[in-house]
Amino acid sequence: MATDARGLTTEPAVRVRNLHRSFNSDGGVLNGLDLDIAPGEFVALIGRSGTGKSTLLRALAGLDRDVAGHGRIQVPESVSVVFQDSRLLPWKRVLDNVVFGLRGAGAADRGRKALAEVGLAGRERAWPYQLSGGEQQRASLARSLVREPQLLLADEPFGALDALTRIRMHALLRRLCETHRPAVLLVTHDVDEAIVLADRVILLDAGVVDTDVRVELTNRSRSDAGFAELRSLLLDRLGVAADA
Amino acid sequence: MATDARGLTTEPAVRVRNLHRSFNSDGGVLNGLDLDIAPGEFVALIGRSGTGKSTLLRALAGLDRDVAGHGRIQVPESVSVVFQDSRLLPWKRVLDNVVFGLRGAGAADRGRKALAEVGLAGRERAWPYQLSGGEQQRASLARSLVREPQLLLADEPFGALDALTRIRMHALLRRLCETHRPAVLLVTHDVDEAIVLADRVILLDAGVVDTDVRVELTNRSRSDAGFAELRSLLLDRLGVAADA
Amino acid sequence: EAATRLELSAALPDKVPTGTTLRIGDPQIQAILGASGLDKELSDAGVTTEWANISGGPQSIQAFRADKLDCSSVADIPSLFAAWTGTSTKIVFQAVTQDPLDHPIYKLGVAPGVNVASPADLRGKRIAYSAGQAQGALVLRVLQKAGLSQKDVQLIELTSTGDSYVTALGTKAVDVAPIGAQNIKLYEAKYPGATSINTGIRDDASTLYCLTTAVEDADKAAALKAYVAIRTRALLWANDHPDEFAKAYYQDSQKLNEADAKAVVEINGDKGIPASWDNAIKRLQETADLLSTEQKHDKLDVTTLVDRRFEKVQADAAGDKVVTGDAS
Amino acid sequence: MTATLHTAPVTVPDTTDQRVVRRRLGPGHRIRFSFWFGPTLALAIWSIGSATGLIKPAILSAPWDVVVAFQDQWVNHDLLGNIVASLQRSLVGLTLGVVTGAVLAVISGLSRFGESLIDGPIQIKRSVPTLAIIPLFIAWFGIGEEMKVITIALISLVPIYIHTHNGLRGIDGKYAELAETIGINHGEFVRHVVLPGALPGFLLGMRFAVTSSLLGLVVVEHYNAVAGIGYMITLAEQYGQTDVIVVGLVIYGIFGYCADSAVRFTGRRVLAWRQTLEG
Amino acid sequence: MTATLHTAPVTVPDTTDQRVVRRRLGPGHRIRFSFWFGPTLALAIWSIGSATGLIKPAILSAPWDVVVAFQDQWVNHDLLGNIVASLQRSLVGLTLGVVTGAVLAVISGLSRFGESLIDGPIQIKRSVPTLAIIPLFIAWFGIGEEMKVITIALISLVPIYIHTHNGLRGIDGKYAELAETIGINHGEFVRHVVLPGALPGFLLGMRFAVTSSLLGLVVVEHYNAVAGIGYMITLAEQYGQTDVIVVGLVIYGIFGYCADSAVRFTGRRVLAWRQTLEG
Numbered sequence A, B: 001m002a003t004d005a006r007g008l009t010t011e012p013a014v015r016v017r018n019l020h021r022s023f024n025s026d027g028g029v030l031n032g033l034d035l036d037i038a039p040g041e042f043v044a045l046i047g048r049s050g051t052g053k054s055t056l057l058r059a060l061a062g063l064d065r066d067v068a069g070h071g072r073i074q075v076p077e078s079v080s081v082v083f084q085d086s087r088l089l090p091w092k093r094v095l096d097n098v099v100f101g102l103r104g105a106g107a108a109d110r111g112r113k114a115l116a117e118v119g120l121a122g123r124e125r126a127w128p129y130q131l132s133g134g135e136q137q138r139a140s141l142a143r144s145l146v147r148e149p150q151l152l153l154a155d156e157p158f159g160a161l162d163a164l165t166r167i168r169m170h171a172l173l174r175r176l177c178e179t180h181r182p183a184v185l186l187v188t189h190d191v192d193e194a195i196v197l198a199d200r201v202i203l204l205d206a207g208v209v210d211t212d213v214r215v216e217l218t219n220r221s222r223s224d225a226g227f228a229e230l231r232s233l234l235l236d237r238l239g240v241a242a243d244a
Numbered sequence C: 001e002a003a004t005r006l007e008l009s010a011a012l013p014d015k016v017p018t019g020t021t022l023r024i025g026d027p028q029i030q031a032i033l034g035a036s037g038l039d040k041e042l043s044d045a046g047v048t049t050e051w052a053n054i055s056g057g058p059q060s061i062q063a064f065r066a067d068k069l070d071c072s073s074v075a076d077i078p079s080l081f082a083a084w085t086g087t088s089t090k091i092v093f094q095a096v097t098q099d100p101l102d103h104p105i106y107k108l109g110v111a112p113g114v115n116v117a118s119p120a121d122l123r124g125k126r127i128a129y130s131a132g133q134a135q136g137a138l139v140l141r142v143l144q145k146a147g148l149s150q151k152d153v154q155l156i157e158l159t160s161t162g163d164s165y166v167t168a169l170g171t172k173a174v175d176v177a178p179i180g181a182q183n184i185k186l187y188e189a190k191y192p193g194a195t196s197i198n199t200g201i202r203d204d205a206s207t208l209y210c211l212t213t214a215v216e217d218a219d220k221a222a223a224l225k226a227y228v229a230i231r232t233r234a235l236l237w238a239n240d241h242p243d244e245f246a247k248a249y250y251q252d253s254q255k256l257n258e259a260d261a262k263a264v265v266e267i268n269g270d271k272g273i274p275a276s277w278d279n280a281i282k283r284l285q286e287t288a289d290l291l292s293t294e295q296k297h298d299k300l301d302v303t304t305l306v307d308r309r310f311e312k313v314q315a316d317a318a319g320d321k322v323v324t325g326d327a328s
Numbered sequence D, E: 001m002t003a004t005l006h007t008a009p010v011t012v013p014d015t016t017d018q019r020v021v022r023r024r025l026g027p028g029h030r031i032r033f034s035f036w037f038g039p040t041l042a043l044a045i046w047s048i049g050s051a052t053g054l055i056k057p058a059i060l061s062a063p064w065d066v067v068v069a070f071q072d073q074w075v076n077h078d079l080l081g082n083i084v085a086s087l088q089r090s091l092v093g094l095t096l097g098v099v100t101g102a103v104l105a106v107i108s109g110l111s112r113f114g115e116s117l118i119d120g121p122i123q124i125k126r127s128v129p130t131l132a133i134i135p136l137f138i139a140w141f142g143i144g145e146e147m148k149v150i151t152i153a154l155i156s157l158v159p160i161y162i163h164t165h166n167g168l169r170g171i172d173g174k175y176a177e178l179a180e181t182i183g184i185n186h187g188e189f190v191r192h193v194v195l196p197g198a199l200p201g202f203l204l205g206m207r208f209a210v211t212s213s214l215l216g217l218v219v220v221e222h223y224n225a226v227a228g229i230g231y232m233i234t235l236a237e238q239y240g241q242t243d244v245i246v247v248g249l250v251i252y253g254i255f256g257y258c259a260d261s262a263v264r265f266t267g268r269r270v271l272a273w274r275q276t277l278e279g
Ligand SMILES: Nc1ncnc2c1ncn2[C@@H]1O[C@H](COP(=O)(O)OP(=O)(O)OP(=O)(O)O)[C@@H](O)[C@H]1O
Pocket: A023, A024, A029, A047, A048, A049, A050, A051, A052, A053, A054, A055, A056, A084, B129, B130, B131, B132, B133, B134, B135, B160
């Protein structure tokens, strides 16, 4: 059970118990996974390619009706997902993709603002195919952020971004988290990114949470000793020598 | 003009002169880019999201017939492309995707071997949609590597891979390069990756080669001083403080 | 509107209640009425007509079954088939052609290069045959008259739609096929070497047949009585005014050009109103008998298909212009 | 380590365009005026065939004879009236059919229950010749305009239904997933995902529906019509006027071809978001 | 910093399955036996209508009368022979049409020049009523079996052509790009990219081609046929034998429905690589 900043036990935003999922008979992808995420908590999820990170996210998003398995899942009402593929509707222009499903008068303006924040001002009327890979990813991020959900599930939202753009997106995401305090589960392959952004980093292996570390660094700079220590711990669990 | 290991001038494998490309009237994506790549040379291409890295690769691959612009391009006969999206044919099983277009008796075996090398042994008969994001990317990589081209154009081939898998793919790519010595142009967002892998790193900005550095490190470990120096230079050119 | 039921044996009422509507498919008469001004007399008689541009067997039977039509002008075959398939109809009008053998409805087209000079030459020939259509019955009758049976010739099943018979002849897919007399000239012109012969039998049956339920409706029966009388006069008017007739029907309604329209009228010849239906009924019975043996239908007593109360209405309206004897 | 910061770009404007030439495997660019190729070719073959006597006038009237017949029909027989009557019929029928077909397709496409009710009957209907169903329609709707329009509506409903349904079912499942996480209702889903996603299918259906609605005229104008192209053809057949029949066919051909091209043109416009081999 | 290494998994097997329930926007799972729903419903309506007298026997014979007529046709009029004759005809015609249509579609789909030659005439052909073209065919191919098979081939060619062409042009351009970089020739491109990519379209075309080839029988068996379902219907129409017509229609319905379902079933099999709303 999670504890809040004052050490009090709170009802978690996400609660997963004994989650099993398998795509075929010869072995499960998730094998009895347990996970709690407190409201407003930022959890980074790392793990090898093909360990089941996306599978877990899809289970939390309720998109795996047809996948065999069992377990218990509780999530908040409003969930927003950034998919691993950016999944823009090809028949909607970028702005329409961002505000898709938003109601109310200010929707278009909010969408425009979100696009500007991810560096796509001026591309509102482009078709998705006219965007570069990273631009598509950012548009997809904008679509999720503009919704201000209680739970944000993001599947490698920065994978196709260069260092600078990535830092800007980090800042944007952090800012939004401070304002609306959603619970966040962010999949990333970049251990540094995980440590920089998250309150907690969990490592998925063999279908369960293999490692679960709380990031309690005051200085989240790479040169910090705690940072390096955490980094080597995680890389070690991933099977990599920290200096590789 | 490139010089080979013995300092002799050689005919480059890739020669680009004054390359212009633009998608609309209000500004070009590539604005007079010049680039030479020597045979067997490994060049890493970095740059902000949306600066035209993919546009350049597509020009080299001859896939931009319909894009406005001009300039001169020379490339070798046999070119292989790893696309930014993994672009597996959805109607072919993974193995068939890998050996697609390969001729000769041993094709299936070579494909199987390539799949095993990228860690997808046993998934030969899976449909593309049954692979995780990283697995798709690796299958696509296997497809390119199995062809042994004279020029390999790879557009962020490791973007969706975790640290361990990425290191394995680096090793695989390096091994293949040593054996067949293709010229390589690899787009990446990871500056460290660029330094670890490449003979030369070029940075694209404003449609031209902004920075072009040769990596002449004996020890390509992050802790090496030369590595750190090169890293800060590149990050600096990208607009990021090296320690961020 | 539950109109009073009229027994089929009862006398036809004279008074047409206002608003009585007849739904008729009789395009030729419709045109003549308009051209001759007889339509005014019809409405003066209290009959409202709802014209349908329907003629011929299959369409009228379909409309009868759906109860969307009261009467339709046809030759003799449809009323037989209506009976065989369970739709009860009555013939209320009979007309003949005044010189039926000189003005046949059908001739036998002969394919180019085929030698057929008389019906006797039909032996061994391939003849287009369409079981349910008037053309089919005609072929059977021609064979019967020539003393041939179905086995002596080769009947080629072929439905007559559009100009399919003309095409079949022209391309020598069949040797002989019945073709509308009005189209013979066109056919011979189109295919050099094509010829035609007369059938030598009467095919001039021309009737108006109605749903029995319409005849049993007292109001409609009264209207029909008026219609039959005026229809008689219309046919006679057309005999006297061939050019106006050609213009009103063949030119304006059937979209032929003036020359063709006049030619068709000329080919079709003058219509006659028989003083008695006896001969017509006799011929109808012969056709029914022939079809029932050759095509395996039930025996049929054709007197159940005619409503002879209209025989006199017709004859009275024609007055001294009736035809009698062999002509009828 | 050598760092070369970029130097100023070349000043002499060199606009040589030497690209990597790769064999194009797709169809390439649209040829301008290709719209006219097909009809022109057909006309040429027809004319040459007729002129050289390869196509006998008995089989197919020569183009020039058809032109004469066309003039005659236009001047003397109100061809325009026939065309207008026919177009009106098929337009009303088409509209009815398209709307109903699309609505049924969406219902049956999105609900398995709806599908099990709607789909079977439509499949059966379309396996059965229209000509054979007309007696039923006459019984239900009479022999007037109503029956004609409804028959045409039913004829054109079928391709719209099948194509829209097929297009809808062919939408990539990942967009439905996205829509589910976005939290929209069924109506919005239909508007924003289903309709645009099924649009290519619908448009293909339109191409068939349009021609069907025109061809349906031939069938329905057999019955109690006093104007219309189908009626004109029926009449001409009775009197063996080959040239008039061909006038009718040419009109069908022109309308069909134009309507089809219009739908395809619209398709290219509204499907600008697609990057396909169509280009 | 707290690092919790994972402890052994729970030992009591708890197989509760409590998932996030999200409103399904797609059509969901296929209903079992839904294949039978449509026909059963149609049969039920027909039976009830006939029994209650809502459907008069003159308009549509009651199912039981049709069964009697069916038996009669089977025993006395060689219904089986008719069916076999018809199926043979439509099968040969269909095969011809499908092959030609697919080949033409690939040629015209991949070459703008081929398209400009092929596409127009096919569009024009399909705008023109088959009935009206038959005289031409009779002139060219006689009134024998040849003409019938060719007519059916031409009827079923059209939907195959259009759908395959449309499917081909709808292939995502990025796969053509991939193929270009792979360095394959046109033949391989067709085999590995074009055909599988156009397969969904082709299969939809098949659904139309199959029914067209059956419906075409009605038209061609007007001409010089001595056996066949179309011939049976034609005869019955002339005689006005409603129950026999309905026997023919039911046979059409059954064949059409089964053929259609077979194509759809095949489609689901060979399109297993697709993740669409079809599921
Ligand atoms: N629809 C499917 N059918 C069969 N197997 C699947 C399916 N989807 C995923 N898998 C398999 O399940 C495993 C977990 O997949 P998942 O997408 O969750 O991995 P992941 O951790 O997100 O990997 P990555 O980092 O590469 O995206 C993989 O081995 C994948 O091949």
